[in-house]
Amino acid sequence: xxxxxxxxxxxxxxxxxxxNLQARMLILLGGFALLLTLTMGTISLNFIAQTLETQMGQxxxxxxxxxxxLPQIQEGLEExxxxxxxxxxxxxxxxxxxxxxxxxDENGVRFAHPLPDRIGKKMVxxxxxxxxxxxxxxxxxxxxxxxxxVRGKVPVFSTGQEGPRKVIGIISxxxxxxxxxxxxxxxxxGIWWFxxxxxLVSLILAKLISDYFKRAIFGFEPEEIARLFQERNAILQxxxxxxxxxxxxxxxxxxxxxxxxxxxxxxxxxMLGRNIRDFQANxxxxxxxxxxKPILDKEDIVGGQRVLVNRIPLFQNASGHGPEKVxxxxxSFRLKDELxxxxxxxxxxxxxxxxxxxxxxxxxxxxxxxxxxxxxxATDQAxxxxxxxxxxxxxxxxxxxxxxxxxxxxxxxxGKYNRARELGLNLxxxxxxxxxxxxxxxxxxxxxxxxxxxxxxxxxxxxxxxxAKQIRLSMxxxxxxxxxxxxxxxxxxxxxxxxxxxxxxxxSKPGQNHGYGLYLVAQALNRLQGDIALEPLExxxxxxxxxxxxxxxxxxx
Numbered sequence: 001x002x003x004x005x006x007x008x009x010x011x012x013x014x015x016x017x018x019x020n021l022q023a024r025m026l027i028l029l030g031g032f033a034l035l036l037t038l039t040m041g042t043i044s045l046n047f048i049a050q051t052l053e054t055q056m057g058q059x060x061x062x063x064x065x066x067x068x069x070l071p072q073i074q075e076g077l078e079e080x081x082x083x084x085x086x087x088x089x090x091x092x093x094x095x096x097x098x099x100x101x102x103x104x105d106e107n108g109v110r111f112a113h114p115l116p117d118r119i120g121k122k123m124v125x126x127x128x129x130x131x132x133x134x135x136x137x138x139x140x141x142x143x144x145x146x147x148x149x150v151r152g153k154v155p156v157f158s159t160g161q162e163g164p165r166k167v168i169g170i171i172s173x174x175x176x177x178x179x180x181x182x183x184x185x186x187x188x189x190g191i192w193w194f195x196x197x198x199x200l201v202s203l204i205l206a207k208l209i210s211d212y213f214k215r216a217i218f219g220f221e222p223e224e225i226a227r228l229f230q231e232r233n234a235i236l237q238x239x240x241x242x243x244x245x246x247x248x249x250x251x252x253x254x255x256x257x258x259x260x261x262x263x264x265x266x267x268x269x270x271m272l273g274r275n276i277r278d279f280q281a282n283x284x285x286x287x288x289x290x291x292x293k294p295i296l297d298k299e300d301i302v303g304g305q306r307v308l309v310n311r312i313p314l315f316q317n318a319s320g321h322g323p324e325k326v327x328x329x330x331x332s333f334r335l336k337d338e339l340x341x342x343x344x345x346x347x348x349x350x351x352x353x354x355x356x357x358x359x360x361x362x363x364x365x366x367x368x369x370x371x372x373x374x375x376x377x378a379t380d381q382a383x384x385x386x387x388x389x390x391x392x393x394x395x396x397x398x399x400x401x402x403x404x405x406x407x408x409x410x411x412x413x414x415g416k417y418n419r420a421r422e423l424g425l426n427l428x429x430x431x432x433x434x435x436x437x438x439x440x441x442x443x444x445x446x447x448x449x450x451x452x453x454x455x456x457x458x459x460x461x462x463x464x465x466x467x468a469k470q471i472r473l474s475m476x477x478x479x480x481x482x483x484x485x486x487x488x489x490x491x492x493x494x495x496x497x498x499x500x501x502x503x504x505x506x507x508s509k510p511g512q513n514h515g516y517g518l519y520l521v522a523q524a525l526n527r528l529q530g531d532i533a534l535e536p537l538e539x540x541x542x543x544x545x546x547x548x549x550x551x552x553x554x555x556x557x
Contacts, residue, residue, distance in 0.1 A: 021221055022210040026203055033202035037195035044191065045184055052180045053150055057139035060152030060173040063096055065137065068154040068171045073103060077156055077169040082111040082119055090114070099179075100146055102172040103156075106132060111169070118145065123172065131155045131170045141177070149174040241334045242302070245314070246285055248328060250275045262302055262333065288313050288329040300333070307333040396429075403434040404475070408444045409451070413473070416455040420471060425462055427455070430474035437477040439550055446524040447482075447548075453517040454486040454544050461490025461542065482548040489541040498534050521546075 019027070067073060067089065076084035085103050089112040093101045103112035108123045125142035131153045141150050156169035217225060236243055242259035246252055255271045263279055265271070276283045280302065284295055288311045295311040302309070314328040396417065400410040413429070420427040438444075458471045474485040493501070502522040525532055530548035537543055 025210040029206035041191035056175040064152040064154035064171040064173040148177040245330045309333040433475040458488035461488045484546040
């Protein structure tokens with residue numbers, strides 16, 4: 001297996017074993033709930049055990065104090081008579097429920113015990129010294145003859161009135177520690193059930209929460225969201241169009257570097273969190289948020305530059321779950337000059353293609369004609385046709401080289417000349433025409449757009465009339481303006497439609513796919529600060545006159 005195949009296999013296996021968001025939330029919340037309840041349960045059980053042991057020790061100490069003050073106990077110890085002590089002690093022990101009450105003398109010898117056979121023997125546990133030697137009262141935990149127990153130890157003092165009192169015995173009251181374990185075990189069972197219920201509830205809540213998050217993030221996993229976020233940032237920075245997104249308050253939430261460039265800002269500056277009004281006081285983005293309606297392909301001024309803008313609202317629950325709510329808007333904008341340049345380049349390519357196609361078609365016809373003349377033996381006529389064709393093109397080429405030295409403009413005229421001949425029309429160029437005084441700052445592609453579309457319209461108009469064959473072109477650069485005149489012998493233009501013809505999609509021609517030529521002419525003239533007039537001709541036809549100032553005054557930003 002190749003290294004690439006092994007890498008792909010390992011990635012697929014790692015992805016297949018990767019837990020999804022829901023499983024991870026179930027494990028994390030369930031595990032956290034289990035750990036929390038176990039920790040709290042352990043602490044609670046320890047607290048209960050310590051509390052019970054303390055309470056039992058205190059109770060044993062209180063009972064031991066009461067027993068130590070009984071006169072019968074003191075007399076029995078002084079008289080060394082266990083018969084006065086044993087019945088009384090057993091009666092008290094039964095009444096209070098202690099496991100044992102042991103009475104011993106100053107040497108730790110038992111005078112009372114729950115098991116009578118152990119009377120007279122030494123007390124065990126090793127925890128009597130403080131009471132017998134120091135006369136202290138205390139609680140201790142030790143292992144006696146009956147097992148581990150918590151004990152209350154109280155000394156018994158003599159009843160003599162003469163001299164200081166002395167310790168004559170000890171009272172030991174005890175409760176077995178297994179009683180504590182039984183109580184703790186009872187509570188422990190309840191805590192286990194509580195832990196299980198808590199974990200179950202946590203799993204149910206984790207399932208509900210994970211389902212909600214999955215719906216909110218459209219079923220994506222966190223890793224997928226991170227990857228999409230990175231892809232989104234890469235896409236934003238890669239596009240040449242400026243992009244800005246805002247929230248309902250008008251604060252900018254997303255932007256790219258192209259937007260900074262168009263607004264004329266420093267690339268290191270951030271627009272994030274700032275209001276769109278800080279950059280564009282009357283932005284239509286706020287109107288889009290209010291109405292929820294998009295604005296498409298609108299010309300606007302952004303950062304002092306002409307742009308073509310699209311503004312689209314962002315909806316919440318746009319997938320159909322619940323009512324839609326506008327939560328923001330996105331604006332994409334591109335410099336209008338760039339789009340115009342692209343349009344001009346496409347027009348130029350179209351002109352080149354038309355020129356080559358028309359020349360190829362025309363020369364193909366001429367070659368077939370010459371071939372036929374040669375085949376029938378009319379070599380003189382073939383030679384005359386070749387010479388005439390050469391003279392016509394040479395004359396036109398010499399004229400264009402002298403009168404229109406700009407190669408782009410002369411190439412456009414030559415292409416339209418050949419196109420007219422292909423269509424059976426005659427494009428007549430005024431021999432007095434000249435177009436030499438062209439400023440270097442004047443965009444040639446705009447001149448080509450204007451002239452090419454006017455000549456195309458003239459050809460279409462002439463073809464609409466059966467016997468119309470003549471199209472005339474006149475140009476002059478005398479004075480302060482460049483003037484182009486294009487005449488046709490078509491049906492003419494209704495004066496009431498003249499203004500509307502320059503709008504996008506409006507045409508006097510029947511059918512579809514019309515209404516763009518004069519619109520492009522008007523757009524180009526707007527950039528060149530030029531003007532156009534459509535005049536009727538007698539007895540029929542139309543004259544289009546274009547005026548373009550030689551020095552275009554740059555508009556204020």
